[in-house]
Amino acid sequence: MSVDWAEVYRTTFEDLVRFLHRKVWDADRAKDLAQEVFVRALDHRPDNPKAWLFTVASNLARDEARTAIRRRKHLTLLKSEVAGQSAPDPAEELDREQRMEQVRAALNRLSERDRDVLLLWDAGLDYGEIAAETGLSKGAVGTTLGRARRRLVEAYGALEDKDVAHR
Amino acid sequence: MSHIDEGLLHAYLDGETDGAERSGLEQHLDICAECRTRLAEARTLRDRSAxxxxxxxxxxxxxxxxxxVVARSRAVETRRRVFRLNRLAALGWAATIVLAVGVGWIARGSLGFGERPAEQRSVAVADSTPEQAADVEAGVVGGAPAQVAARESTSETEREARRDEAAPTGAAKSEVAAPGRAEGQLTPETEQARAKLAEAEVEQQPAAGVAIPVAPAPVQVRTRGAVALADSADQEPAERRAAQPAAAAEAFAAHEVDLDALVGLPGEGAAWNETDEQTARELLGAPLLRLPDAAVVAYLVPAEEGRRAVQLVQRLASGEVVVLRQEAVAAIATGERVAGPAEERAQARDELKAMNEPLLGTGLASATVRRGDYLLTLRGTLPPDSLQALLDALP
Structure with missing residues (x-):
């Protein structure tokens, strides 16, 4: 079976970046990693592109998380220096950062399996693909996804309440 | 009928139920107010979490x-091919040294060389590379060069093994693993290379434990990126010399930086040798510029004679590894500089353009500035604007 990789790239790249972003929490790094995943895919030419891409992305993100050095930090600094006025509105940016931090904290309260299933669904994979990716049965995907959604909403709500109480 | 399972409600909402399943669920929902409430709740959860x-x-x-992406993928493939050739070359080296030692062994037997006197052995120590010296001092006298070569090529194959992406799962670590952690994920190819090395080691055994009977030739072990180059005439303290290549290799291994791409420009093909600060400064004939607040991991000079260029491998405080190249402009231009100012400017412009060619497929960027008679190029995995900012901030 031949795969149209240009088409896969076009339809999947964005989802892959979003998926990776919620694992590494750095937009540039997520994009780099997504590219890296495709570079490897072109080398390997797997028959089941989507599952393969997300598996490799998961692994890369996990390794990334293990690398304690937040090596991109200074880059952001350097970039904002160079970019100067073109930087987005600071207040908006701060708000965004805060929201992101909150989502991150909420996701961290989920079990790894719940989080993976939720993020894979959000990245556009269907139950069958999620099942193949995680080793769950297709029937269990719905149950896991339901639980993950509930926990995310609860955790996020709790954090929001705390945030409001602080203000 | 019992109530609908929570998971099934979500599957229903997500359009993940087949026709028969769906109509069964809908029939139940028609008659069960509780499940309708639960469905509404599940829908809220789904929408809210999204x-x-x-x-x-x-x-x-x-x-x-x-x-x-296609270009990057091709570049990876090309690098791998070049790499295989390098590895073969390294194996060739090991074989050559084994042969030399073997000939020496035979010569020793027929010409009656026995154990060398102590002072002669110490000369051999001074002449040999620090790694050899260390081996000699550790009592492993004979066959040291072969072991050096063998070790180099082994680490090279391991590094390659780490680079080679094997399987979708688990192997992702391969590119960032530290040396010595590749066990258990070697490719069959590496296994083969190892087997060859093992054979080489068996062949050299007759020489083990005997003084090197032939004058040790400079052992030029070209590792990936040509950083670790043993210089027979070097008089530096062994531990310092020995530490540098390892430090450089580690720096690259830890940051997924392609050493070849960082050190050599595309198509340059020239080898760079590691040296010390003083030699580098003398070669360049000018004070070495370096990025402030960044440790120098290695000083590199071209293997090619008469070229006034130096590369500093530096590690930024953030851990990024960059290479700062300083080259005398006259050395870049080929031929005599008889051109007038206008032509000279055009030439300089072309040079700058060539240096700034995007390093497509390497994940690297570069920035260049001219300072008087010197051209400074900074390369690394940072964005070009960051590199330019770093270059502009040079004292």
């Missing part, structure tokens, strides 16, 4: 052109 997640993504995602 909203939460959508607020956390990057603002906009623009995919780079697919061609760029």
């Amino acid at each position: 909203a939460i997640l959508s607020g956390s993504g990057p603002a906009t995602v623009t995919a780079p052109p697919f061609e760029q």
